[in-house]
Amino acid sequence: MSNSNLFAVKVKNLNYSFEKKNVLHDINIDFKENKFYSIIGPNGSGKTTLLKNIAKTLKPCKNTVFVGDNDILDFKNKVLARKLAVVPQNSNLDMDFSVQDIVLMGRAPYFSKLQSESESDYAIAKQAMEVTNTWKFHDKFINQLSGGEKQRVIIARALTQDTDIILLDEPISQLDIHHQIEILDTIKSLSNKITVIVVLHDLNFAAQYSDHIILVNNGRVVVQGNPSEVLTEENIKNVYKINVCMIKNPVTGKPYIIPVGQE
């Protein structure tokens, strides 16, 4: 008996090429429900391309990406948007929409053309804004917010979609350490109920927060597993071409990486 519904997302023999250049080679990953997954790897390794294939922002080949038991290509955008939310790397938000307008867009997958927001939609949006600590500026214009605040608004919008899966592409790369930890804590708390897949640059954050890490290089999965399996001196040296000293984080017991110089 296959128990495939334990998998939120399944990537099977995924290849992706762009302008006749292969960007992803034979990727196989099973994302289990309600876990925190990090995709790490050097710049240009294919992390974002992989995430975009899972989000269907880029079009994967047939029978390579599955959400639940179904090929992602079989979903209409609207149906997929009720199962899977995306927080993109760059959002173009230089406009006079209010924060609440932006967050309420997360309810769009549930509306027919003539329907408008009901009280329950407002309640879901409000809850998402409280979780992400954005409710206090819900009536401000989005273009008046700082980068970190905008990022939290976009996460609130993704939560408002009320999905079982959430994908985030480098959600903390533009933030200071306080907001980085605030956002990662928020995302981590979600992973009790939601499958979280995050592209991260910071290896120590990946070690600290992830249940499962996927290390990508040159469009291939180099190694995947729990943080102590993936984040070894040897793997990091192979992929990032640096020498590191590994210690155990005295608080969390997770691996902690100290870079010591180039190879």
Add this chain to the structure above:
Amino acid sequence: MKFYRRKHLKLIFYICMALLFFLGVISITLGSANISFKETLCVILSKIPVVKSVVPTACISQNHELIILQIRLPRMIASALVGIGLSVVGASFQAIFKNPMADPYVLGVSSGAALGAAIGFMLQLDTLALGSMVITMMAFIGSIATTTLVYNIARVKNRISPTTLLLAGVSVSFLLSSIISIIMVFNRQQVEKIVFWTMGSVSAVTYNQIFTLIPFIFIGTAIILLFSRDLNIMLTGDDTAKSLGVEVENVKKVILAVSSIIVAACVSISGVIGFVGLIVPHAVRMVFGPDHRVLLPFSLIIGAVFMIICDTASRTVAGSAEIPVGAVTALFGSPYFIYLLIKSKKRGI
């Protein structure tokens, strides 16, 4: 704290509708024949089924009734309808192309429609049964072909550069306008005809043409209104819109096709009138924000107001002579366009 909602929007909308009605009546009173506001109101109300029993008809002179009903009223209605159509199309083009300077005139779509319609008239298709429908179809072929052409010239791998889009639009527009002029000259048309097609006019509009125009404007606008939420979401980027459930490519196709039909219907009775679709949605956006559920209805009303004012000016300010209405709208629109260019230059786009 609760969710705030923009208050009184409905009330403001109804006030704008009432203003539009009174502006229409005032527009009719203006002109070389001296007709009073009260008389105009009486004539119009006496033609409305339920109200007419209570309207005093004693004050109406027959001459004036003729001027009002046969000359000024159709002209006023036509300019209002064209204003509605062009403004709604302008707003939806700006959303689809994510370019605040997109407008059916600047993108050459109006010229495409004019060329189609002009060819139709040259072949005397308007004398056929359902002639005005045939002309509108010809205009539609012209507008949809131009939209597709300009879109594809400006597109680089699914991205549309704002500058290339404008350049493509303007150059295609020049090409099409000159073809119109050449066709006209070779067919021994008077210069007035060329001016009509390239500068626009609603001076010779008939009720027949108005009845042809109405369904295109209203059904087209209703369809675009249905996509208001999708247009809002698409402003935040096509990828984001996809992940929020919008079938982006389909929405674009529907909106561009419907917009092209509306432009075709407008242009085949009024010729090319520029900048209405640029200036009106912009002004509305400044006051009411970018939400299309608000932007589109108000653009529609303000578009009608703007066109009525421009057309009234075009037939009254120069005494007995007539200024092409496109020249009046361009007088407002071109400086505004330049202002937008300077503004976008400052933002480094």
